[in-house]
Amino acid sequence: MNRADDKSSMIEVQNLRKRFGSYTALDGVSFQVKPGEIYSYLGPNGAGKTTTIRILTGLARRDSGKVRLNGCSIDDNPLEYKTNFGLVPQHTNLDVDLSVEENLVIHGRLYGMSGREISARIDELLKEMELGNKRKITVKKLSGGQKRRLLIARALLHHPKILFLDEPSVGLDPAIRRSLWGVIKKIKGDGATVFLTTHYIEEAEFLADRVAFLDAGRIVADARPADLMAEIGTWAIDILQLNRIQSFYFRTRQEANQWAASQESEFTLRRVSLEDAFLAKTGKKVE
């Protein structure tokens, strides 16, 4: 039996700490991600999302804490550790003067794949990412959405068990963002574990099996999106009070309507969202 086969966690992080000078980026973060799960890390800018991904992928050093991927520790065998994952970074780090194919070939060679293996995988992935006709095109001629799909194709080229996506849809228009969500769902369907950072609430709500709320370097909640929302209620009423929108949460629609009837101001009745849950846990909006 493979060492990883008896592990119930694909990603295991214990008490991760990281400081940059006097600034604490991560303050004792712990979590586990099961095989095949989409785990979303949700938090405002500066919460520590990218720092976590950079440590998990070996781009940054940690001050303390333990990290294991597929049962493998980065300290014991960093090269084997790195074969487990593919990374889609926040920045588009492609060689823009090289072709789509050349970018992918370089990646395949870095992971020790044979020429035939690389070529077959490129065919498969470019078709899947709807980039089949772009193979010989230089990257600088691709649109933002196409570059992002190419980054995903590159990250998947060597058949990783885990895919790290750092703010994958940032800067993309809503239609392209939604098509990207379809791609991510498909990756999960193919059996990969996905670790996704985002500050788009709806992205986490749509994609994630489990969401962690990250605030100032700490995980303040970690549960299924439905459970996080259910903790505060099912229905929300937004009401304008003293020039500020205040939200109130209720278990049932009837309860909400009864409360609203007693109010003099205009109100809006809606279902509770993940943003409400985030706001309730952190007192902040995700921006």
Next chain:
Amino acid sequence: MIRGWSAVYFREMLILRRRLFRLISAWSVSPLLYLIAFGYAMGKGISIQGHTYIEFLIPGLAAMSSMTQSFAIGSEINIARFYWHIFEEFQAAPISNTAYVLGEVLAGMTRALLAGCVILVLGALFDVVLSYGPSFWLAFLLNSLIFSSLAVGLAMLIKSHADQAMVTSFVITPMAFLGGTFFPIEHLPHWAQIILCWLPLTHAANAIRASSFNEAPQFSNYLILVSLGILAFVFAVMTVNRARD
């Protein structure tokens, strides 16, 4: 341990191929100006160590080129690191620091080799054809190994493009002019000669010039170049982890 070096080298070669025409033009400009100004115009009628000045100059330019062009790989790495963030692709890949450094160093040496060929072609255009045998190329490659390795190491340590320009201004440019490229260091005061004997370029220029003139090169020059090459390569490997946050 070095699996993956070819991917790093392959990437640099793809980029080099894309820019080859522009690079050859760039590699030709300075040597051409040196040959016209110093070799052809000012140096006419001057004889050094029994050779015309232009004959003296060409091996010096070859040595200088092996230094500057291999060191230029540092700028390529910095662009990949700070601007395109491509360095992260290598950091996240399952390749060792040695493999990464080897790929980049060989790429730097390849650039230097091509730029050196440009110098020799320019020399031929000025009717100067010297002896370019194995001892010439050995010294040339050892010098480029040293500076390519130093460039990789410094690229890992510096924090911005501006730092890279500072290193070039304070280290490479003075060495290019004082390391025996344009004049024999014996023309300088004794104390200066002692200092210049610590520079790798001085030994490379000596060995390359002696080979070009079909004279027996000094073994000590090669020994120093090999030793410095190994030290510089080890330095480069040791600095790769420093580039992580």
